[in-house]
Amino acid sequence: MNLPLSEALKKYSRQTHDSVDALVLSMHPFASVENYSKFLQAQDIFQKTLKPIYDDLDWNYKIEGLSQLSRLKQISKDMQDLNVNPVSMVEEQPNPSGFEAIGWLYCSEGSNLGAAILCKEAQKLNLSDSYGARHLAAHEEGRMRHWRKFKEQLDGLELTSEQRQQALQGAEDAFAFFKRVIRQV
Numbered sequence: 001m002n003l004p005l006s007e008a009l010k011k012y013s014r015q016t017h018d019s020v021d022a023l024v025l026s027m028h029p030f031a032s033v034e035n036y037s038k039f040l041q042a043q044d045i046f047q048k049t050l051k052p053i054y055d056d057l058d059w060n061y062k063i064e065g066l067s068q069l070s071r072l073k074q075i076s077k078d079m080q081d082l083n084v085n086p087v088s089m090v091e092e093q094p095n096p097s098g099f100e101a102i103g104w105l106y107c108s109e110g111s112n113l114g115a116a117i118l119c120k121e122a123q124k125l126n127l128s129d130s131y132g133a134r135h136l137a138a139h140e141e142g143r144m145r146h147w148r149k150f151k152e153q154l155d156g157l158e159l160t161s162e163q164r165q166q167a168l169q170g171a172e173d174a175f176a177f178f179k180r181v182i183r184q185v
């Protein structure tokens with residue numbers, strides 16, 4: 001029996017997650033506002049790549065309220081708060097296709113769990129969910145509750161094995177892209 005999609009995504013990307021986690025921490029994003037600003041620039045690039053997926057009509061039919069979940073607006077406000085300018089990627093913008101989009105969404109929504117830890121760190125720089133660290137705030141219905149609901153929606157999608165493979169590949173690509181973004185900024 002196949003694992004539910006959300007569990008397969010977790011299993012498949014655990015190692016990559018841990019390497020992203022270590023890479024982010026190695027840039028000491030909360031050591032100074034300057035370092036945090038770079039982290040914001042990375043989040044901005046990442047969320048800009050995801051925006052077309054969050055806005056996609058077909059995915060919005062399949063995943064309720066999807067377009068509301070993009071954190072790009074909050075990131076822009078965080079950047080304005082701290083006078084940080086967006087940067088562009090040197091490489092071409094990835095363009096996830098088909099069911100790869102699911103893996104990208106998994107990666108993006110899941111990153112909000114780790115944000116619970118980052119949020120606390122941000123307080124040390126006097127940042128909060130109303131100044132500079134808005135994009136790290138919990139979903140209004142609560143981080144875990146929202147995450148469970150999101151995973152249920154993923155698990156409710158009926159995918160062929162090829163589509164499932166695309167979703168797993170998408171998660172891998174998303175984590176790998178985030179790593180390249182972090183290295184660039």
Ligand code: HEM
Binds near residue numbers: 021175
């Ligand atoms: C320093 C940075 C990070 C830390 C400390 C961190 C930490 C965590 C923690 C503690 C969890 C929750 C585990 C749980 O309660 O089950 C989590 C989950 C997750 N994080 Fe991160 N994270 C970081 C960065 C990221 C980034 C940059 C991404 C994506 C680009 C990401 C993607 C995810 C995903 C997809 C999950 C969900 C795993 C699952 O399926 O349960 N994380 N992270």
